[in-house]
Amino acid sequence: MHLRNVAVVAFAQAPIVARDEHAMAMEMLYPQVRRALAEAGVGREDIDYQVAGSADYIDGRPFGFVAALDAMGSWPAKQDLHVEMDASFAAYYAWLRMQAGDCDTAIVCGHGKTSEGEPVRVLNLQLDPYYQAAIGLDPVSTAALQASAYMARTGVTDRDLATIAARRREAGARNPDAQLRAAAGADELRATPWAVEPLRTGYLPPLGESAVCLVLAAEGKAEKMCSKPAWIHGVDQRTELQTLGARDLTRSESTRLAAAKALGMAGLDGASSADVLELMAVTPVEELIRLEALGFDPRVAGPPAVNPSGGPLAGNPLMMSGLIRLGEAFRQLSGRAGAHAVAGTRRAIAHASNGHCLQQNLVWVLGDERRWT
Numbered sequence: 001m002h003l004r005n006v007a008v009v010a011f012a013q014a015p016i017v018a019r020d021e022h023a024m025a026m027e028m029l030y031p032q033v034r035r036a037l038a039e040a041g042v043g044r045e046d047i048d049y050q051v052a053g054s055a056d057y058i059d060g061r062p063f064g065f066v067a068a069l070d071a072m073g074s075w076p077a078k079q080d081l082h083v084e085m086d087a088s089f090a091a092y093y094a095w096l097r098m099q100a101g102d103c104d105t106a107i108v109c110g111h112g113k114t115s116e117g118e119p120v121r122v123l124n125l126q127l128d129p130y131y132q133a134a135i136g137l138d139p140v141s142t143a144a145l146q147a148s149a150y151m152a153r154t155g156v157t158d159r160d161l162a163t164i165a166a167r168r169r170e171a172g173a174r175n176p177d178a179q180l181r182a183a184a185g186a187d188e189l190r191a192t193p194w195a196v197e198p199l200r201t202g203y204l205p206p207l208g209e210s211a212v213c214l215v216l217a218a219e220g221k222a223e224k225m226c227s228k229p230a231w232i233h234g235v236d237q238r239t240e241l242q243t244l245g246a247r248d249l250t251r252s253e254s255t256r257l258a259a260a261k262a263l264g265m266a267g268l269d270g271a272s273s274a275d276v277l278e279l280m281a282v283t284p285v286e287e288l289i290r291l292e293a294l295g296f297d298p299r300v301a302g303p304p305a306v307n308p309s310g311g312p313l314a315g316n317p318l319m320m321s322g323l324i325r326l327g328e329a330f331r332q333l334s335g336r337a338g339a340h341a342v343a344g345t346r347r348a349i350a351h352a353s354n355g356h357c358l359q360q361n362l363v364w365v366l367g368d369e370r371r372w373t
Helices: 025-040 064-072 087-099 119-126 139-154 158-172 186-190 253-265 284-293 321-334
Strands: 006-013 049-053 079-083 105-112 194-196 210-218 230-239 276-278 347-354 360-367
Touching (some): 064 105, 087 105, 087 347, 105 321, 139 284, 230 321, 253 347, 321 347
Parallel strands (some): 049 079
Antiparallel strands (some): 006 210
């Protein structure tokens, strides 16, 4: 299979906060668009296509995706798309458009001011409307159901979960964009109260808000926009059934299939070839399930390095947490990860998810060299 070489060439992110009281979502996004374009050394006129991931229902601002066009710089008129999923899925759509030859460059934005809405109530509506949404389940309660089932199958303990959460908090302390920047030990986190048993409040990230912009470019332009592009070697997404009782919650078959397809596209036998894994796991159990789906023993610490940025456990802004994983993979490969850099990174895997209990999953494989000649 011969595809166009496409790379991530720039990434900008606002630090994750619980609430920015001084800016609307578009005011948070605009500086990130300007920063990303400046990092790539181009103007808005050099970008062929734009796409964003957000959901007006979550941030409580009707037609916020239209207002985002002003921040993204849509004049003169550009091809545009809005995806009501995590913005990493929007990046996948932009990559597909590039493979079709529709564009050579694209900006991908993620935005959403969750503090102005009621995201827990809205996310309930992702569930089966007759049997599950109707009883008031929210993402924490469904994640707790998944955690309980996984712990019953594998024997993973509360202490194991505390250890994973502590590792991510330690990593997040080195990431200036993380929301939780204070390290916390496993015993300290294990002493926190239950959110929904078996998940403690210390094992879950608080809701946060941010804004991000990522720039993609095809071969021929990518090299001019970035001295060390992060080349996309493989990508795939898979979706499972919406109804929780219709799938094995202790495993993520869609992650396994997406990873197998993406790794196959990259010409790799397995995920162990990666130096860094940036996984969109918002509970310690989700991280364990992801690692198992990628072919690792989830109870054995790396290599590869897992979520050296701290991952979503150190900050989880809705609608963009997955795109941040792709941006963090770019930072590692381009030498821009700063204090949380993993030395010698040449290949990275970035993962994104949408829906309750890991329903929809997207896997990226990136490297520091072109994939196709």
